[in-house]
Amino acid sequence: MPQHGCAQTNRSAAGRCLRAGIAALFLAGAAAADGHGAVELLEAGVICDIVLEGRREAPLTESGVLNLVRRDRHVDVVTTRVPAVRGLSFGIRVQARRGVPDQARLVLSHPPMGAARVRVQSWNVPLTAGEPALNMFTFEQRYEMVQGRWTFELRAGNDLLARSRFDVVPAGTVPEVAATCFGGPPVS
Numbered sequence: 001m002p003q004h005g006c007a008q009t010n011r012s013a014a015g016r017c018l019r020a021g022i023a024a025l026f027l028a029g030a031a032a033a034d035g036h037g038a039v040e041l042l043e044a045g046v047i048c049d050i051v052l053e054g055r056r057e058a059p060l061t062e063s064g065v066l067n068l069v070r071r072d073r074h075v076d077v078v079t080t081r082v083p084a085v086r087g088l089s090f091g092i093r094v095q096a097r098r099g100v101p102d103q104a105r106l107v108l109s110h111p112p113m114g115a116a117r118v119r120v121q122s123w124n125v126p127l128t129a130g131e132p133a134l135n136m137f138t139f140e141q142r143y144e145m146v147q148g149r150w151t152f153e154l155r156a157g158n159d160l161l162a163r164s165r166f167d168v169v170p171a172g173t174v175p176e177v178a179a180t181c182f183g184g185p186p187v188s
Contacts, residue, residue, distance in 0.1 A: 038100045039154060039161040042132060045075035046082055047089040048181035050138060061121040062114055062144075072132050076180050082166050083174045084145035088181065091136025092152045092164045096127040103127065104156045106135045110168075111148035125154065 050069050058066040075093060082090045107122045127133055135152060139145045147168045154162040172178065 037097065038156070038159070039094045039096050039104075039127070041092060041094055041162045041164065043075045043078055043093040044080065044152075044164040044166070045078040045090065046177050046181065047073065047091075047136060048076045049087070050089050050136075058123040061123055062116070062118045066123055067138065069134065069136075071134050073134055077177050079174065079176060080164070080166050081174045081177075082150070082168045083171045083177055084139065084147055084168050085171045085181075086139050086142070086145065088177070089136045089138040090150075090166055091134065092154070092162060093132055093134045094154060094162050095132050096129050098129045100127055100129060100161075101156045104154050104161060107153045107155060108137060108150065109153075110150040111146040113146050114143050 050067070050073070052067050052069060054068040055065050056068060058064060073093075075091075082088065104125045104127050105122055106125045107120065109120050112119055123135075125133055125135055135154070137144075137150070145168070147170065150166045150168055152162075152164045152166075153160060
């Protein structure tokens with residue numbers, strides 16, 4: 001489920017609120033593009049556990065809801081490989097520079113998910129110069145744990161401010177995540 005704002009297009013599945021971690025943590029992604037340095041990518045990776053601080057509607061997400069989390073939360077493991085494990089979150093953390101619009105849009109692309117075969121989700125992201133913004137996705141439901149390429153893009157109009165790509169892989173195949181998040185050998 002998206003975190004920062006957990007969004008789903010299938011509102012009848014309220015309990016399925018794509019907590020696959022787009023946890024309002026405003027996680028910004030790896031490679032910046034046409035933003036001309038307007039946003040700095042601080043971190044991209046996995047967050048082991050999140051603490052929800054609320055929810056808000058996000059109609060262009062699979063769940064229709066965003067989970068809100070602390071914007072200043074850091075990632076636990078800097079990586080682009082994410083094991084498909086329920087409860088894990090992953091995403092990007094960015095920081096806006098002066099002159100950046102106060103609102104951007106996070107666009108999350110991923111392999112088809114759920115009964116509607118959703119491939120793209122998006123939600124609004126508030127930006128404040130000098131403050132971090134975290135956007136992430138948390139795997140809350142089994143159907144959300146689709147393996148393959150996931151891409152986080154932070155956009156202001158037609159400008160690409162930041163991009164980060166992740167590969168979601170089978171559980172137990174990313175030892176550094178297993179050690180940090182589960183205190184031991186890979187989890188399956």
